[in-house]
Amino acid sequence: MKKRKILSVLLTVSMIAGLFSGCASSGNGTGGQEQAVDEAVQAESDQTEELSEKTQSSNDGEKKKVVLWTWATGQFDAVQDAYFESHPDADWEFEEVVVAAEDYLTKLQQGYASGGDMPDLLMAEMGWRGSAFALDIWENLEEAPYNFDRSILLESTITSIVNANDQVIGVENGLNPAFMMYKKDLARKYLGTDDREELEKMFQTYEDYAQAGARIYEESGGSVTLFPGLQDISNMMMQQQRNINNVDENGDVNVTGKVEKVFETVENLRESKACGNLSQYSTEWSNAFADGTSIFFPGASWSVTFWVEPYDPEGIDNWGMFTPAEGGFGWGGTCYGIYKNSDMKEEAWDFISWVLLTSEGAKYMKEGSGFFLPVKSLYEDPDYTKGTRPNFGDQEINTFMMEEIAPNIPEASLSIYDNLVSDSVNMVVQMMAADPGMSAADAMEEFKVDLQAKIPDVTIK
Template sequence: MNNRKLGKWVGGFTSFALLAGLLAACGGNGNEASPSASSPAAGGASPSASAPADPTQLSGTVKVWDWDETFQNGMIPEFNKKYPNIKVEVTVVNPNDYLQKLQSGIASGSDVPDVILGEEAYRGKLFDLDVLDNLEGAPYNFDRSGVLDYTIPFISNSRGEVVAVDQAITPAGFAYRRDLAKQYWGTDDPAELAKLLSNWDDFIAKGVELKDKSDGKVLMFPGLGDAFLVLRNQNTVSYVNGSEVDLTAKLQQPIETLFKMRDAGILGKNELWTPAWSASMAKGEFMFYPMAPWGPKWHISANDPEGSGRWGLVKAPEVGFARGGTAVGIYKDSKAKEAAWAFVQFAYQSEEGSLYNFQTFGNMTSNKEFYEKQKALFEAPGAYDEFFGGQNLSQYFLQEIIPDMKGQPQSKYDSVVDGVFNALYPLWTKDASTTVDAALEKFKTEFKNKASDATVK
């Protein structure tokens, strides 16, 4: 009798606990539903001009998720000099985990940052998730003509709305070994090299020449990955229309050129970012490494610390391409939109912020006016110019590479393309007999496996 009663008691209590757990969780059921789709233009915030009238009036707390703690630690005090009443809180998040953390946060209704970063690898997905506010409406009133024209597709979503600001521009060219170029091609001058490599066929021919003269010891690119990232990013055609994905338009040409290079034997066998790939820079096994303005510090000089003076920068054949890049947007349901915009604007677009940014971190802003106002800044030698044989890198980027740049419309399928390529190119390296058609077909099949809702052409 005793234990039957107890049994009932236990049973009852357990059910109660269960119920309590359920209720606690279901309590805010309404809250955890999808965030209300508030149209930014009709938002509650009073519309204001793009730069607030009195900086000290703005107050609030802005939450930022970024991986570059050093940048934030430097920029925030600068920002606070102008906006003393806005508090900026930074949470450090690894870009590889960023989207996962963000989605979990939004899905569970917990802390979501006001300022959201979108790195190239997941930028398209971020835009298509539709969590960023349209910056051309109030209270931001961003003027798209204020940024370099080619960057606009990189910061717009599929509806053509500008939803982000570039953290820094990343036009890219090739870092090349001057000593090797001089040795095998007789010149290490960027202008002459650019002429020699004005299109891909010339590039391949020169590559064969390099291979022959060096007995196969020096090749053009470390691997298929490098070559393809250039080719793919040069092809800025819009290939996504809703859920129709035209892979042929996007990839046929790059894969053809890639395989031509592979068949000519001018590509190495390294995979991107592996230790062997990194070590090859100092070893002088390859001539070219795709490089954007962040490259000299973090990439070339980090891997070849003693290589000062033996590197140069030349533009890519035919057309420019972007490498990397991060977009900075504002959360649609942020409670501190104006304060957040003040920060974003200051850090990445304003003259003071961009000046500090460039001088301290070497980041180049996308703001057009800045380049006109600060001409002298770029004519002066940069921190890594000496490393690159005295070449003025910033000027080269500005004058030779940027004019050739075109923007790529962003889509969530970009990262799928990326992923499928990363899965396939080692196989293409291993088995050099794959044909272009076979590769493209395989690409389409794999793509369909990952993006089952898309129709693939």
């Protein structure tokens, strides 16, 4: 049995934080993408050279390696074992190299520009995928030797895996439907019901959240809020508008409409006390899953296995899901592609296509990571979308996610400035949380100043 090896290349990080700053596009990680080679890369140059030597086939009998740079180590543990069992003649090994999500794009840019070490398998997270796809490092998967047929995928995923030339250069690892999760005990106490359909009727607009939040805050004496923090609202709203491209036909960044809406809503929910003051993905925010201080948590398919279950292990049958105000949305998502100068192209493609495009791989991705692959044929089997998890009791959450949320997810419209816009929105929302006097108008001005400083030669509308 061939097992992965993990090489720590750049840094020591908390891997769970690294994983989900990537999956969830929280917007706190890529602002330094255009800076010069940082000191960390220089400090690790010797390790990088050693890694480069190890990743090539050697003359002393060492097995060749397919190298993946990843912040999500272990994601392929079960599926790679299954792959090698079904491919006994494979003469290579799979190797993961730890790169934090917030450093990933910069490291790709630096590695390619310097002619240094690069992975065989590339990753691109939805929040900064537009910038990653602009790099001339990806293989066109629709050409030989890959000959990928895009028609096998659900159409809603195509826009997020093609470059500016309409070439498929990545394969999505899941649909990542997102929704509203809630604590049943708190919902019964403060909302009078824990029934999903009743909650959907109760919350049709963001104003409904504000009104309920004000009442809950008063009734609980300030000990319970509807949401943990303002970023839960801003990130949800940005993802609900992800079909609106951040760049217009003139090449200008035209985001005032959707960002203004976010800041106005955040101000309203802040004033109504509907949100706590917790920063998304902080330790305190994570603890809120179990400590009884918040009722609603926007979440995606991966939130179940990576947030609810580990942070509220005692919450068996105390969770539910419903469609949020203004509809379900897509949140996060990672695609995989092939580095154009790799010496292991065919091996890398054989592995990743088996993992992400076959029924065998789909089984392990669903069971191990909670990811549903966007391959049309999989949904011909009604059992594929069935399934429950202990924290959510007998609710068929897989069916809910894939049949009620996924078909209505707005398609992603990518641009090279997506991560910068997201970073600026998150920074300003944090400022709004810290300063109760900061209005939506103030926030909009601060946002424009911050974003303009990052892209001084681009017009911001």
